[in-house]
Amino acid sequence: MESGLERRVARLEAVEAIRQLAARYALALDMRDLDTLVTLFVDDGRKVFYAPGESGTAGGEALWRRYDVTQRAYSNSQHFIHQHVIDVDDEDHAHGIVYARCEQEIGEDTWTLCASQYWDRYERVDGRWVFAERRGVPWYFTPWQEAPVGARKMRWTDRPHGEADLPGCWPSWQGFWDRGAL
Numbered sequence: 001m002e003s004g005l006e007r008r009v010a011r012l013e014a015v016e017a018i019r020q021l022a023a024r025y026a027l028a029l030d031m032r033d034l035d036t037l038v039t040l041f042v043d044d045g046r047k048v049f050y051a052p053g054e055s056g057t058a059g060g061e062a063l064w065r066r067y068d069v070t071q072r073a074y075s076n077s078q079h080f081i082h083q084h085v086i087d088v089d090d091e092d093h094a095h096g097i098v099y100a101r102c103e104q105e106i107g108e109d110t111w112t113l114c115a116s117q118y119w120d121r122y123e124r125v126d127g128r129w130v131f132a133e134r135r136g137v138p139w140y141f142t143p144w145q146e147a148p149v150g151a152r153k154m155r156w157t158d159r160p161h162g163e164a165d166l167p168g169c170w171p172s173w174q175g176f177w178d179r180g181a182l
Helices: 004-031 034-039 061-071 171-179
Strands: 047-050 076-090 093-106 110-125 128-143
Touching: 004 034, 004 076, 004 093, 004 110, 004 128, 034 061, 047 061
Parallel strands: 047 128
Antiparallel strands: 076 093, 093 110, 110 128
């Protein structure tokens, strides 16, 4: 039977491994190292990655193909990982939210800024923490010279502007505003 100290150390090791997982994801994207990228996810037929407007992509070869298409839209990118809230559910399962900011170059004349969160589920498989599910939730996407103000913060360069998921998708958000000032 594990002692309290052993459990606490195991939890801290899990949290650090999961933090590294998120950082490795960002690095693999920026390096366009798709082979490494897909190894960060489970590959058992489940849908593991979701983005706005998508029904989800399974791991392995399907995920590799998805990233091969999406990352070719950007000639350069830098993904910055910020605060990371991780809740360890048990020795093999956890969930969390990661804040991210990304700068991306499209072609040779457009620079964009993006802020989002990743809503994640993690699993330990063969002793290694991987993504069981990663859902990208946007805050804004805009060319760098356009401040993301107003309702339509998704300012894609190739389609009509639209509303972002954040902050309105948080269950607490609308209740805060409905309640009014004290």
